[in-house]
Amino acid sequence: MPRNNSTTLASSIAAAGAPSSRLLVGSDAHATWEELAAGSILNCPPDELAGSCVLLATISQFAAAAVLIQLDGLARRIVLYPPDLSREHLDFVAAITEADLIVSDQPPAESANMRAVRVTPSPKASHLERSNKDVQCETEWILLTSGTTGRPKMVQHTLSSLTAAIEPGYDPARVWSTFYDIRRYGGLQIFLRALITGTPLVLKSSTETASEYLASAAIHGVTHILGTPSHWRRALASPAASLIAPQYVRLSGEIADQAILNNLCKQYPQATIAHAFASTEAGVAFVVEDGLMGLPANALTHTSGVEMKVDRGTLRVRSNRTAMRYMGADSRPLKDAEGYVDTGDALESRNGRYYFAGRLDGVINVGGLKVHPEEVEAVINRHPEVSMSLVSSRKSPIMGAIVIADVVLRTPSIDNGKVASTLQQDILHFCRGELAPHKVPATINFVPSLDLAGSGKMVRRHA
Amino acid sequence: MNVRSEVIAQFKQVAQEQDKDLAPLKDDLALIDSGLDSLCFAVVVARLENSLGVDPFSTDEDVRFPVTFGDFIGFYEHAAQ
Numbered sequence: 001m002p003r004n005n006s007t008t009l010a011s012s013i014a015a016a017g018a019p020s021s022r023l024l025v026g027s028d029a030h031a032t033w034e035e036l037a038a039g040s041i042l043n044c045p046p047d048e049l050a051g052s053c054v055l056l057a058t059i060s061q062f063a064a065a066a067v068l069i070q071l072d073g074l075a076r077r078i079v080l081y082p083p084d085l086s087r088e089h090l091d092f093v094a095a096i097t098e099a100d101l102i103v104s105d106q107p108p109a110e111s112a113n114m115r116a117v118r119v120t121p122s123p124k125a126s127h128l129e130r131s132n133k134d135v136q137c138e139t140e141w142i143l144l145t146s147g148t149t150g151r152p153k154m155v156q157h158t159l160s161s162l163t164a165a166i167e168p169g170y171d172p173a174r175v176w177s178t179f180y181d182i183r184r185y186g187g188l189q190i191f192l193r194a195l196i197t198g199t200p201l202v203l204k205s206s207t208e209t210a211s212e213y214l215a216s217a218a219i220h221g222v223t224h225i226l227g228t229p230s231h232w233r234r235a236l237a238s239p240a241a242s243l244i245a246p247q248y249v250r251l252s253g254e255i256a257d258q259a260i261l262n263n264l265c266k267q268y269p270q271a272t273i274a275h276a277f278a279s280t281e282a283g284v285a286f287v288v289e290d291g292l293m294g295l296p297a298n299a300l301t302h303t304s305g306v307e308m309k310v311d312r313g314t315l316r317v318r319s320n321r322t323a324m325r326y327m328g329a330d331s332r333p334l335k336d337a338e339g340y341v342d343t344g345d346a347l348e349s350r351n352g353r354y355y356f357a358g359r360l361d362g363v364i365n366v367g368g369l370k371v372h373p374e375e376v377e378a379v380i381n382r383h384p385e386v387s388m389s390l391v392s393s394r395k396s397p398i399m400g401a402i403v404i405a406d407v408v409l410r411t412p413s414i415d416n417g418k419v420a421s422t423l424q425q426d427i428l429h430f431c432r433g434e435l436a437p438h439k440v441p442a443t444i445n446f447v448p449s450l451d452l453a454g455s456g457k458m459v460r461r462h463a
Numbered sequence: 464m465n466v467r468s469e470v471i472a473q474f475k476q477v478a479q480e481q482d483k484d485l486a487p488l489k490d491d492l493a494l495i496d497s498g499l500d501s502l503c504f505a506v507v508v509a510r511l512e513n514s515l516g517v518d519p520f521s522t523d524e525d526v527r528f529p530v531t532f533g534d535f536i537g538f539y540e541h542a543a544q
Contacts, residue, residue: 397520399505442509
């Protein structure tokens with residue numbers, strides 16, 4: 001149900017109709033949604049920021065949540081600066097977004113050109129309340145995504161586009177949590193969903209390991225939990241995975257292969273294991289809950305509120321959930337003339353079902369034949385000894401490029417000598433049974449871990 | 464590590480993996496007649512880079528791929544020095 005443009009986040013909390021004890025739990029602080037709507041953690045009266053362009057650059061996720069609630073409908077623009085993004089881009093982002101001031105919990109003088117507003121530890125003691133919780137201007141929400149040049153891309157949303165996929169309605173049995181940071185699209189969706197439905201939300205600190213986070217989620221009785229397939233592969237490698245007993249597990253941000261869906265189903269037999277497609281630009285497109293990778297063909301044509309099509313091999317999405325535009329004078333259009341966002345994700349049809357092949361910009365060209373790294377990873381990940389894998393290209397004097405794989409084993413101790421060599425052969429043999437010869441990795445390299453970006457996706461080096 | 468024995472081992476391993484009939488590996492064997500295709504050679508070169516630590520074809524843009532098996536071994540022996 002689309003939301004009314006005249007509601008703000010703060011007024012949504014009162015409208016949720018939930019008991020007043022529902023908490024937002026951060027690693028550094030916690031408060032009820034009502035406390036967050038009533039008090040401010042800014043060290044100046046929020047009304048001073050009316051009409052401003054605010055660069056929200058706290059490291060604390062809880063502080064960012066509190067500031068978002070205070071400033072939505074008051075500030076002209078809020079720029080959500082993710083905590084893992086290098087601070088060297090602050091001035092660039094501030095310039096493009098015309099930021100007037102920076103809200104930060106870090107030492108001052110990060111950016112000499114802007115007024116700095118500090119945050120206090122908790123909204124509870126504040127006397128600096130916003131005088132009017134209604135909409136004074138429709139705030140532009142600016143999300144940052146990784147750009148190919150190293151500089152972030154700035155994507156403009158409104159509260160309406162960000163909340164268009166959210167069904168209001170309080171469910172007392174839910175406690176939400178997510179591996180994602182709320183300054184990124186996936187995490188922001190869960191933050192807004194929890195706020196609008198008045199449901200508790202447990203935030204993950206960027207400094208917490210997967211094990212520490214799962215232990216914290218268990219203490220708070222989390223029932224609905226979201227992350228990327230890579231987040232979940234790491235989580236399942238931890239004994240702490242058994243501490244939680246979720247009812248609902250959702251994956252997004254990367255292709256959910258059959259191995260991770262099966263492994264989650266085995267670990268959490270009581271839970272619905274869902275995977276969704278969403279991106280900062282395209283918004284939430286669809287959710288699949290049948291336990292299988294890919295999506296039924298009718299999901300493409302019969303998802304309420306979202307129009308989708310495959311054009312020149314990639315998924316295109318049109319809905320009221322998509323972003324408006326990229327910011328910056330030299331940025332390319334975010335949508336085509338008909339309003340469709342090209343997701344850049346290659347979709348292939350087989351036997352009445354669509355499957356994600358991979359990112360169009362990640363294709364490896366082996367002697368003129370295309371290989372999607374994700375397709376090869378999906379096969380390797382089905383091997384019983386494999387926890388996760390990253391397929392990349394190596395320059396080849398003969399083929400132009402060849403496929404190689406870095407593999408994390410479930411039992412790292414077997415990564416030595418003769419056992420490792422036998423296992424490499426076994427994984428390669430498994431790949432040869434499933435993949436065309438040019439897609440089989442030339443080498444398998446066992447590694448202790450694979451890097452995840454702040455978005456929770458595996459870090460890929462595009463050749 | 465003995466370069467010659469490592470090269471021979473990789474030729475045999477890749478031929479077996481790719482289900483190719485490998486000709487007897489004599490020094491005057493033309494690589495084009497070895498039974499391996501170009502994907503096989505690409506895999507052999509990648510594996511040898513891992514085991515020997517050198518890729519003689521990546522060091523010089525103008526390098527020409529060897530013609531015989533003996534030339535191939537010579538490339539690696541030279542690069543490994």
